[in-house]
Amino acid sequence: MRTIIYLAIGIFFGIVLFKSEAASWFRIYEMFQFASFHMYGIIGSAVGLGIIVVQLIKRFSIKSIYGEKISIAPKEKSYSRYILGGIIFGLGWALAGACPGPMFVLAGAGYLPILIVIAASILGTFLYGLLRDKLPH
Amino acid sequence: MNWIYEPWSWYVSGPLITLVMFLLLMIGKKFGMSSNLRTMCTICGAGKTADFFKFDWRAQRWNLVVVLGVIIGGFIAENYLSNTIDVDLNPNVVTDLQAKGFNNAGNGYMPDMLFSNDVFTDPKGLAILIIGGLLVGFGARYAGGCTSGHAISGLSDLQLPSLIAVIGFFIGGLVMIHLIFPLIF
Numbered sequence: 001m002r003t004i005i006y007l008a009i010g011i012f013f014g015i016v017l018f019k020s021e022a023a024s025w026f027r028i029y030e031m032f033q034f035a036s037f038h039m040y041g042i043i044g045s046a047v048g049l050g051i052i053v054v055q056l057i058k059r060f061s062i063k064s065i066y067g068e069k070i071s072i073a074p075k076e077k078s079y080s081r082y083i084l085g086g087i088i089f090g091l092g093w094a095l096a097g098a099c100p101g102p103m104f105v106l107a108g109a110g111y112l113p114i115l116i117v118i119a120a121s122i123l124g125t126f127l128y129g130l131l132r133d134k135l136p137h
Numbered sequence: 138m139n140w141i142y143e144p145w146s147w148y149v150s151g152p153l154i155t156l157v158m159f160l161l162l163m164i165g166k167k168f169g170m171s172s173n174l175r176t177m178c179t180i181c182g183a184g185k186t187a188d189f190f191k192f193d194w195r196a197q198r199w200n201l202v203v204v205l206g207v208i209i210g211g212f213i214a215e216n217y218l219s220n221t222i223d224v225d226l227n228p229n230v231v232t233d234l235q236a237k238g239f240n241n242a243g244n245g246y247m248p249d250m251l252f253s254n255d256v257f258t259d260p261k262g263l264a265i266l267i268i269g270g271l272l273v274g275f276g277a278r279y280a281g282g283c284t285s286g287h288a289i290s291g292l293s294d295l296q297l298p299s300l301i302a303v304i305g306f307f308i309g310g311l312v313m314i315h316l317i318f319p320l321i322f
Contacts, residue, residue: 010203015210015214018211024246024247026243029234032311104170104204113254113266117267125177128189129190
């Protein structure tokens, strides 16, 4: 049963990412050119509403449907890993025009070259795992 | 109901992404796509080489099921929920991209130069896809999250690290588009 819920949420998310065009390479390029409000509208409205939702969950101590406390684990305090990792991610996001969610949307939509991006991103994750102790965090 | 077959506006799409995050929270999970890449490394046996990948991947199986759903969702949206997949870009962006050789800008969902099957025999295109993927995978794990985990989930929880990461995402993206693209296209 739980598996079906995860699958359904994934299908819904995949449809939203495709139909919103957030998975389009062109939209990412246009966003970094500041040439359209579209992507800023998507991220801005998602975060704006998200802030309200998370605040309400905290204020009213809303529990999950299984009765567990809902918490978003605080990220560990640091500056360098977020800015350095973020910049590296941003370079790739703009170049490949896809971040980890849209990559899988595009695979399903039948753009076969995205499989190269996915394989490379798994390899990139592996390289991070190898080098982690040598990087500033 | 015809609007379903048109591209969705930002004010429909953004709140629906929040709904995805909310649904995951309500079933005791959290929103984050890039951690699946780490899980995939572990399944491939990366735990033998680096401690970072030594964890019980079965605890993350739920997220892999979400990814499977995302793939199916992409298939459904492209094949059954779209009259057109042309992206209605800013005309200036179309002109700019066509001058850079992206001939189908404004026509289609993805640039043929990088995402048609011809790219498999084009060394430059392949290099771009591979380098892009490497940077995304490496950067997402270094920063501890990607667009879903930091930009949506983390910012919604008003976490400072996520704000720093998102600022990093934009610095990287702007450098790529404005400083590096003129060198490669």
